[in-house]
Amino acid sequence: MTTWNIFTSKQKMAVELAFDALSTMDGITDRRDTFKGGIQRIGFSDLYSFVTSSDSMMDEKLERALEQDGRLRGELDRLLERTAVYRFPKLAAASSGKADHRGGEGVLIRLKQSRAEQTQTYVIIELAPDFPEAPKILFLRSAPDRYIKHPLPEAHDGVIQVLAEEDSDLVRALRKVDTEVSLH
Amino acid sequence: MEGPAAENIILEAGKSGELISVFRLVEETQANGEIKFSPTICRDLAKAVSCRTYAGAVLELCHLVHVADARGGGGGYVHFFWGHGPARPAGFKGAIRNSLKNPTWRGTEVTVTDSGVDIAYSDGGFSITYSRMPFLSALMEFLISSIGFGDLNDVFAGMLGPGISKDAVSRCANELSRCVYDYLKDHLPTAQNMRKFHCLIGFMKERHGVDFTPSAIDDETILDFWISKTADGPAAEGDFKTYESVFRAFLRLRHALEQAAGLYALDGARSIGANREAGEVDPDSIHAMVETVDEYRSPLLVLQEPPAGAIKFLNNKEMAGLELLMDCGKAAFDLALSLMRCEVFTKKQGRVTQALRRRADAGELRGIIDECALVTYEDRREEYARKSFHMDNMLLASLYALVRARNEEAISLIVALRPDLDLRPLANLLRIGKETADNVVMLSSKSVSDRFMDMIGDADKAGKDMVALVADAREAFNGVSRRGFSAERLDESAVVDGFAVGGMVLLGVKEHLADFLRKLENARLPYENWTRQFDADKDVFTKQFHILYEGS
Structure with missing residues (x-):
C-alpha cells in the first residue's frame, strides 16, 4: 500500500489538486438550502425569452431585477440591439417636447387620435415593401430602467395598427422624444 | 444568538455564493418549458470548471459561435444558442440544416455532415460534432451568466463575419479563456x-x-x-x-x-x-x-x-x-x-x-439539539433495504417491458436478476452453427436472442423457472403506476430504449446498494450492534452540538 511519505512531490501535488477539484465540485453542485448562494438571478435565457417571445411579458421579478441591477439592464440593451429588426434613430428635441411620428429606413411610426373615441390613439407602423421582415414586438425604453414591450398584430398590406388609450404607457412613451424605440 | 455571531456559525468557508448561483442558473435554465441542459451536461461543466480544463472547450465554442453567427438568422449566434429549445444534438443539427439556405452572412466555407459541421478557414479547418454542441451551449450559458453578455460579445466581435481566419478565432478563444481564468480566480474557493x-x-x-x-x-x-x-x-x-x-x-x-x-x-x-x-x-x-x-x-x-x-x-x-x-x-x-x-x-x-x-x-x-436525530441507524438501514427492494421490483418490471418489446437487453437482465436460473432447457434449442462445446449457449447472437424471445414464455421449452420469472415480471410491471410503466406505451421505441438503458444503469446502482447493505450487516462497530451504536453516537452528537451552538 502506498503511504504518504513515499509519494513524490508531484503525486502530493496531484492529491492536492484533485482534492481541490473534488471539493469545488461538491460545493458548486450542492443543492441543499443551507448552501444556497442566496441570490435568485434572472438568467440570460429569461432576457432572451422576454425579448423574442410574444408570450413572455414583463413580470414583477424581472421589473424589480431591472430596477436594481445595472448590469442586467446593460445586457438587455445589448440583446435588444443585437436582435432588433429595426432600431429607430433618436429624435431631435421638438419645440413641444413631444413626438407624433418617427421615421426610419423603410419604416414609419405614426400616432393618430381616434375620431370615434378621443381618449384613444392609433399607433400605426407602416413598412416599405422591401422591409426585411414583419416585426412581432415593439420595444420602448423611456428611462434607463423603464422598458415597455408591446406584442404587435400581423401586418396587413405593410401596415400594423394598434389601438391604445391616449394615457397608456405605450402612447406616452412614444410621444417622448428621448424614448428609444426598436422593432423585433 | 444574534447578528454576525450567528452568521459566523452558519456559513461554511470555501463556498462561493456567486459561483453556486451561476451554476444553479445554468442547471435551472429552461427552454420551451423544459430544463435546457441535462444533469450529465451540467456535471461535466462543473468538472471542467473545477479542474480548469475549459480551454479546449472554449476554443470549440468560439468556432461554433463563428458558424452559429452565420446560421442563426438576424440575431446571429444569440438565436442559434437560445432559440432552439432544450440543448440536444438533434436541435442543433436541425438549426444548422434549416438555416443553410438563408445564412446571415456568407464567407466561411461550412460543410454540414451527418455528425456535425466542418469549417474550412483560409488557414486550416475545424470540426464540431452535434453531440458536443449541448455541452458547448451549457458552457455558453455559464460564460454569459458569469462574465456577462457585454464582455462576451466584445470578445466574439473579433471573430464574426466573413473573412475570419482560424488563427483569429484561436486568438479570441485565448482572450476568452483569460476572462474565464480571471473570473474563476476571484470565485473558485481554491x-x-x-x-x-x-x-x-x-x-x-x-x-x-x-x-x-x-x-x-x-x-x-x-x-x-x-x-x-x-x-x-x-x-x-x-x-x-x-x-x-x-x-x-x-x-x-x-x-x-x-x-x-x-x-x-x-x-x-x-x-x-x-x-x-x-x-x-x-x-x-x-x-x-x-x-x-x-x-x-x-x-x-x-x-x-x-x-x-x-x-x-x-x-x-x-x-x-x-x-x-x-x-x-x-x-x-x-x-x-x-x-x-x-x-x-x-x-x-x-x-x-x-x-x-x-x-x-x-x-x-x-x-x-436534544432531539438531534430524526431517524436511527436501524431506521436508515431499513430505508436502504426498502430502496433495494424497490429497485429489484423496478428491474423485474423493466424485464417485462423488454421481453414484450423483444429487446436483447432482456437477456442481460435475466442473467443479472437470476444468475442461478437453469438455462439448460434452452441450450439445445438455441444452438446454432458449428458447436464447439456441448454446454455453450451463444446468447450474444442476434438470431439466438430472437429464438430466445420466441421461447421465453413456453414452459416446455424455456423451463418452468423462466416462465415463472416472466410471470413475476409481468405482475411487477402491472403493479407500478409511474411514468413509463404503461402497457399501452410499450410499442414506443423511446420507452423501450428507456427501459433498456435505464434497466442496466439501475442494475449497477442496485448492486452498489446491495454491497453496502451487506457491509452494514457485517460491519464491525465500536459498539455491539447498530442500536447500541446509535445510542452512543447520539450522546456524542448532542454534546457536540451543544458545544458548537451554545458554547457548552
Missing part, C-alpha cells in the same frame, strides 16, 4: 480548499505518522477530527463546522490519495508538475482523476435524462437518498459508520442552522 487540505494532512500525520495510507482515513479519525474542530464552540473555524463537511473533506482526501497512488503504481505522474501557477500541472490528469472518482455518481444522472428519463425508476426523494452513497463509491464500504452518521445526524444539524438563521430562542434551539 485558497479555502488548500487550507482544508493542509489541515487534514496535518491531522493525519499527527495521528498516524507520515506513513499513513488512504485506509487510515477511517470512522474514528473522521469523528475525532470533527470533535476537535468544533471544541471551540461558536468560535470554531468555518471550514469544519458541520459533520458532513468533515466527512466529505476526508472522503475527497481519500479519493484523491487513492487516485494518486494509482498514478504512482503506473509511474504515470510524469505530466503532473509541482507548480500549478507555473503551468507545470496538466489539468487533464486531474480531470481524469476526478472523472474516475465521479463514476459512481453518474448512473443517477443517466437515469434522469433521455432515454432512461422517460421511465421514472426513482423519484426525487429516492434519488436524493442515494446521492451520498453513490458519491462515496467503494469508500462507502470502509466508511460505512461515517456515512450512516452523516445520513442520520447532519439533517438535524441543518435544522439547527436554520433555527439560528431565523433567530430561534435558546429554548427552541436546545430542544432541536
